[in-house]
């Protein structure tokens with residue numbers, strides 16, 4: 001069985017509520033608290049002892065991280081199972097949606113966690129599956145999908161892309177455009193490239209657009225994604241040609257449901273960065289390995305990049321794609337996204 005497919009199968013298992021075992025010196029078997037049914041949890045842990053593993057960031061938000069953990073805020077925290085800590089209470093702990101409404105939960109008893117590396121890998125898998133980083137640690141289970149720890153470290157999540165299809169796609173007011181679908185080996189997502197016009201000579205103008213259902217499709221005013229998408233195509237056409245990659249990394253890589261959870265927190269006053277952290281994610285969980293892999297498949301090794309985000313420039317360069325020029329990509333603010341744009345400059349390093 002290939003390395004990649006073990007990771008893929010583990011992600012699929014977590015998404016569908018099945019158990020995963022990470023093998024290694026300190027193996028752990030676990031279930032996502034979001035997708036595992038109470039019946040399955042009861043069946044695999046009849047004595048109700050399975051402790052709950054939370055991300056260090058989420059534990060900190062619950063004022064749970066000890067001083068020992070303060071040195072490494074990303075370090076996962078294990079919480080003892082108690083009678084009241086049932087699947088719905090666990091979800092309440094992991095999902096901050098109710099933080100402002102519910103009564104205090106507890107008392108919570110942190111347990112000593114030996115298998116730190118394995119625990120971090122377990123939460124990384126949950127994140128890669130688009131789930132909350134929170135899992136039940138269950139006893140060894142014969143039905144669990146196995147994945148060796150080595151396969152989850154280093155460049156385990158570094159994907160390959162396969163070209164599935166290409167076709168002509170006539171777009172309003174645009175020169176001849178072709179659409180390509182590339183499937184990521186790790187996420188199973190179909191990433192899209194729009195090749196616009198003819199380019200050659202100097203490095204092509206490229207836009208890496210991260211999927212934003214709310215902005216791209218519904219025209220949400222909470223962000224600037226919709227206008228950025230349209231304007232990027234216009235600028236690429238005006239430049240004579242180039243490529244727009246439509247990357248399926250919704251919500252800065254946390255997935256649609258988690259982004260909407262973040263929006264619910266923003267409705268309660270948190271900003272876009274705080275909301276991600278409160279959910280147990282980093283402020284930006286994207287990587288641009290798919291983007292670089294697609295550009296390489298298209299024979300593009302040097303680009304002019306339309307972005308205000310220096311992380312995109314660094315990430316592409318780290319993946320071996322040369323960024324000859326950064327081209328600013330600002331949209332006028334509206335009353336709903338002015339604070340969001342300001343926070344991106346103040347906290348996420350976006351260039352003015």
Ligand SMILES: Nc1nc2c(ncn2[C@@H]2O[C@H](COP(=O)(O)OP(=O)(O)OP(=O)(O)O)[C@@H](O)[C@H]2O)c(=O)[nH]1
Nearest residue numbers: 210211212223249250251252259262272307308309
């Ligand atoms: N988690 C989260 N994701 C968001 C939020 N608002 C927009 N997004 C996502 O952010 C991504 C767009 O990223 P932006 O930060 O707007 O822009 P960027 O791509 O980093 O930088 P530019 O290239 O300069 O546009 C899309 O995947 C959106 O779904 C939010 O409040 N929370």
Ligand SMILES: [Zn+2]
Nearest residue numbers: 212215223225
């Ligand atoms: Zn958006």
